[in-house]
Amino acid sequence: MKKRYLLPVLLLSSICSLFIGVSEVTLSGLLRMDGGQWQILFTSRLPRLMSILIAGIGMSVCGLIMQQLTRNRFVSPTTAGTLDSARLGILVSMILFTSAGPIEKIFVAFLFALAGTFIFMMLLERIKFKDPIFIPLVGLMFGSIISSITTFFAYRYDLIQNMSAWLQGNFALMIKGQYELLYISIPVLILAYVFANRFTVAGMGEEFAVNLGLKYKQVVNIGLVIVALVTSVVVLTVGMIPFLGLIIPNIVSIYKGDNLRKNLPYTALLGALFVLLCDIIGRVIIYPYEIAIGLTVGVIGSAIFLYMLLRRHKYGF
Numbered sequence: 001m002k003k004r005y006l007l008p009v010l011l012l013s014s015i016c017s018l019f020i021g022v023s024e025v026t027l028s029g030l031l032r033m034d035g036g037q038w039q040i041l042f043t044s045r046l047p048r049l050m051s052i053l054i055a056g057i058g059m060s061v062c063g064l065i066m067q068q069l070t071r072n073r074f075v076s077p078t079t080a081g082t083l084d085s086a087r088l089g090i091l092v093s094m095i096l097f098t099s100a101g102p103i104e105k106i107f108v109a110f111l112f113a114l115a116g117t118f119i120f121m122m123l124l125e126r127i128k129f130k131d132p133i134f135i136p137l138v139g140l141m142f143g144s145i146i147s148s149i150t151t152f153f154a155y156r157y158d159l160i161q162n163m164s165a166w167l168q169g170n171f172a173l174m175i176k177g178q179y180e181l182l183y184i185s186i187p188v189l190i191l192a193y194v195f196a197n198r199f200t201v202a203g204m205g206e207e208f209a210v211n212l213g214l215k216y217k218q219v220v221n222i223g224l225v226i227v228a229l230v231t232s233v234v235v236l237t238v239g240m241i242p243f244l245g246l247i248i249p250n251i252v253s254i255y256k257g258d259n260l261r262k263n264l265p266y267t268a269l270l271g272a273l274f275v276l277l278c279d280i281i282g283r284v285i286i287y288p289y290e291i292a293i294g295l296t297v298g299v300i301g302s303a304i305f306l307y308m309l310l311r312r313h314k315y316g317f
Contacts, residue, residue: 017052021283048171055234055241056274059077060249060267061264061267064263065260068203069203074136079136080142081117084116085146086231110229114224169293182238184229185234
């Protein structure tokens with residue numbers, strides 16, 4: 001796995017994505033300055049592409065950080081209750097703050113996602129398993145409880161249809177003016193790169209990190225804040241994209257080892273490419289209709305996850 005291969009494939013896939021859709025956008029049409037096609041390109045296709053790339057990078061890097069901090073290859077926002085907690089936060093903002101804007105909703109979702117992730121980390125400190133596979137199972141059960149609470153109150157306040165918009169990710173509605181909140185993720189992800197070496201040391205254990213002079217709790221809290229904020233932005237803007245933060249970091253670690261700073265660029269590129277390819281598949285498989293990205297990534301991601309579970313001893317998981 002090399003960047004000189006990932007970058008050209010990502011670039012080629014991005015170009016292809018711009019020309020796939022029900023409304024016709026062709027290279028010849030753009031060259032002859034067709035106003036309608038240029039409008040579609042800037043209003044719909046480019047915003048969709050940017051949201052795909054940012055969401056893919058963000059969720060993949062979040063998974064990498066969580067796996068490093070928990071020292072478990074099967075932990076991610078999907079298997080730690082972070083996504084479910086963010087969705088509960090969105091529901092609370094819809095119930096209590098009916099006139100809240102997107103920034104306010106992101107803040108509430110961020111607080112709930114952060115709280116849910118902290119609770120999961122507290123569970124890890126109290127529960128010790130010899131087999132690492134039990135840790136994400138605890139996270140899945142925790143996330144199911146949060147999801148059940150969300151569903152109950154959504155039915156109670158007749159918001160179940162509104163909440164279903166966040167149940168599965170969907171890039172079909174990503175147009176100009178609807179995706180810009182994702183840009184909040186960019187400086188946060190840059191911060192993750194700055195702290196990458198410290199996350200790597202923290203992932204070696206509290207005692208080891210403290211002996212090296214690292215402020216362990218502070219670094220872990222910074223990592224969890226990054227994960228919660230990026231997850232909240234993606235869930236509110238795009239929706240839930242399952243398994244992405246779980247499988248991409250594992251694929252990268254198989255080829256590149258466990259150095260977080262070294263793996264971050266590969267994780268970002270592969271995550272963006274994976275989501276982009278899944279989106280293209282979803283758009284062409286039942287053309288002119290399309291399959292939501294949450295379903296496409298969920299099916300492919302779950303298959304890869306099951307394969308990793310069955311072969312985890314081979315890869316040292």
